[in-house]
Amino acid sequence: MDIDNFPPPCIPLSPILGDESISSIDHQVTIPSINDATYKLETTSGRAALSIALEKCNVTNQHEVLVPSYHCESMISPALRLNAKVIFYNVNNDTSPDIADIKRKITAKSKAIIVTHFFGFTEDLTEIKDLCDENNMFLIEDCAHAFFGEVNNKPVGTTGDYAIASTMKFFPVFDGGILASDKHDLSNVLLQKPSKSFQLKSAINSVEKALSYKRLGHGGQILKVLLSIKNWLWNLIKNSHPNSQNLTNVPGSSEGGFHLDENWINVKSTIFSSRIIKRANFSVISEKRRTNYQLLHEALSTLPTCEPLFKKLPKNVTPLVYPLKFHNPERYFETLKEKGVPIWRFGEYLDNSITEDEFPISCELSRTIFQFPCHQSLTQQELDWMITTIKDTVKA
């Protein structure tokens, strides 16, 4: 089977619409999150937010931006877009930043550093913050994996100059990112409203995704019929519209791609995404993710040839996924995907300059750490199926 042509996952890879994500209960019992930052903008993706953050830091072609050597393309392209030089720094085995390497790589040209809270496990930023202050550098917290959590007793995303989030990873939305800051006013950043067709597409897509995984109860059946009529009408309109491209245009970030679309950087997130996040019950989402993570940990951490990336789930962590290390990754990755298990391998395609000699840990992490979903929308049956399938595959 072609490596990029796996069947769609049998169970949802990311959150989908359902009671567990949205609630009529006001989220009074809120938990610390990037949403607590004083200044916020809702963008269409995390990479769009990162692009604006770097512009706000006045990064130009005269500057260097420090980025983790364990990364995905969308963490690099915002700096390259401004023609800045990307300088990679090492991460440790537990994905924390290698401070000694960062110190070695800071030069007079260093303008900003991006620090990622990988998989929702937040990092202590004390030393990096001091380094930034000493060297007149901006600190950007990458909270794409950590919408919730605390850093040095403050909500995640409020320690650095700027922070970004990727809300599609934590909420059942088709588009969404956040640019946040506790220090810098963002009111002078102007974002355009998304087109009406994208507003509609975003809402419909969330509903369609829920229906494809048999959610939304009896009302779902009626919606299914309505949506097939809509699809039929939509195809008619598209085929007769001279600019059909404009009608179907969506950001690559919403379709799982890693490219940065210039046209989507200064665009607001859709009303649908924004409303869903406002109505989300943060504490329920966090608790469900933690419970699912613990279930996966109990079932999978002792499997032969596997090892958990993190031995414990600390109190304030809301995990993005369950990261598990496979000693023979190539033996299992494709098989699991072929069976419909939703897995990611973060950093699967590292930048060409990342070599085994210079960045052995990042190369190993990118090859060996598989991430299994633990999001709030998984049912017990889906979790059981995933656990059984993984166990059977590893033991086979």
Ligand SMILES: Cc1ncc(COP(=O)(O)O)c(C=O)c1O
């Ligand atoms: C660590 C990290 N930072 C930033 C991003 C960019 O977020 P988005 O996909 O919302 O643009 C991603 C995307 O996967 C990511 O994993």
